[in-house]
Amino acid sequence: MRVRIEDDFSPALIAESGQCFRWNDGPDGSLRVIHAGSCVYIKALSDDDYEFSCSEDEYERIWRPYLDMDVSYAGIRESIDKETDPWLYEAAVSQRGIRILRQDTFEALISFIISQNRNIPAIKRSIELLCDAAGEERTDAKGMSYRTFPESERIAALTDEELDGCRLGYRTSYVKRTAELVASGELDLEELNALSDDRLTQKLMSLYGVGAKVANCVLLFGYHRLDAFPVDVWIKRILAAHYPAGYDTEKYRPYNGVMQQYMFAHARAEGI
DNA sequence: AGGCAGGCTTTTA
DNA sequence: TAAAAGCCTGCC
Numbered sequence: 001m002r003v004r005i006e007d008d009f010s011p012a013l014i015a016e017s018g019q020c021f022r023w024n025d026g027p028d029g030s031l032r033v034i035h036a037g038s039c040v041y042i043k044a045l046s047d048d049d050y051e052f053s054c055s056e057d058e059y060e061r062i063w064r065p066y067l068d069m070d071v072s073y074a075g076i077r078e079s080i081d082k083e084t085d086p087w088l089y090e091a092a093v094s095q096r097g098i099r100i101l102r103q104d105t106f107e108a109l110i111s112f113i114i115s116q117n118r119n120i121p122a123i124k125r126s127i128e129l130l131c132d133a134a135g136e137e138r139t140d141a142k143g144m145s146y147r148t149f150p151e152s153e154r155i156a157a158l159t160d161e162e163l164d165g166c167r168l169g170y171r172t173s174y175v176k177r178t179a180e181l182v183a184s185g186e187l188d189l190e191e192l193n194a195l196s197d198d199r200l201t202q203k204l205m206s207l208y209g210v211g212a213k214v215a216n217c218v219l220l221f222g223y224h225r226l227d228a229f230p231v232d233v234w235i236k237r238i239l240a241a242h243y244p245a246g247y248d249t250e251k252y253r254p255y256n257g258v259m260q261q262y263m264f265a266h267a268r269a270e271g272i
Numbered sequence: 273a274g275g276c277a278g279g280c281t282t283t284t285a
Numbered sequence: 286t287a288a289a290a291g292c293c294t295g296c297c
Contacts, residue, residue, distance in 0.1 A: 018290060019290095112290075113292095115290055115291085116289095116290075116291040116292065117280085117281090117282095117288090117289060117290090117291045117292080118281095118282075118283070118284090118289055118290085118291090119283075119284060119285090119288085119289045119290085120289090120290080121283075121284070122282070122283045122284070122289075123289095123290085125282095125283080126282090126283095167281080167282060167283080168281080168282090169280075169281025169282050169283095170279090170280045170281050170282090170292090170293090171280095171281080171291095171292090172281085174292085208292095208293085209291090209292065209293085210292080211291060211292050211293085212291090212292095213290065213291060213292090214290085214291075214292085217290070230290070231290095232290040232291080233288095233289080233290075233291090234290070235290085264290075268290095
């Protein structure tokens, strides 16, 4: 179906943003996106018009919420103070179209545990191997097969050899223990949504293999806490270079996470 | 108590 | 060979 989207939206920039790992190039300049057991091709027809390879019902039910279409990212972007934050402003202009996806919480948790101390191609490779090993095989709108992100029970049921085959390295035990905790019901990720940002961060950091950085990524990308501000090596370098006197996270509350994405993506694309 | 060094798997550039 | 969207353990 054809969809008109007038707010900031760039599938290409989202695919490169580092927040999601299952957006890949499809035919004819389209992006192929896998989420929530479904797969869709998104193709830009003009600045504001997009073709989604799904029904209107599926778009409304799955893709529109996933793409966070009820939040105005243009509004957030335009709140940036060009005078006091020139580099952030420039980052937001060049990365206009990035949105914070409403990803599945479990998928985000496992994905960002896998992400630690690795670059994006390696992260994507491990996640695809994990989906191949434990996800369900389905067929997309173009007749191509894809695999869903596995349920916690399916990951917990993998043998050590199968999990090792996903090239997780020392993260294998982190993924295994987290999946087992969720599968057993001992850890209810949905229930945690009632916690404040600080409490949720603490709770996630109590998990084996989850530190401050991964916890903040899970808040931002898995719980849609738009104020979460993951600090990684890139953000450290950016703040050192452009905010030597310190970066004030009060100013853009409650959208610090959106600003973080503009900065991170811009630094990766254009340099710091 | 809180901070720091060293180690960890594998891939990428 | 160093670095990579880091975290854990042990030591001080």
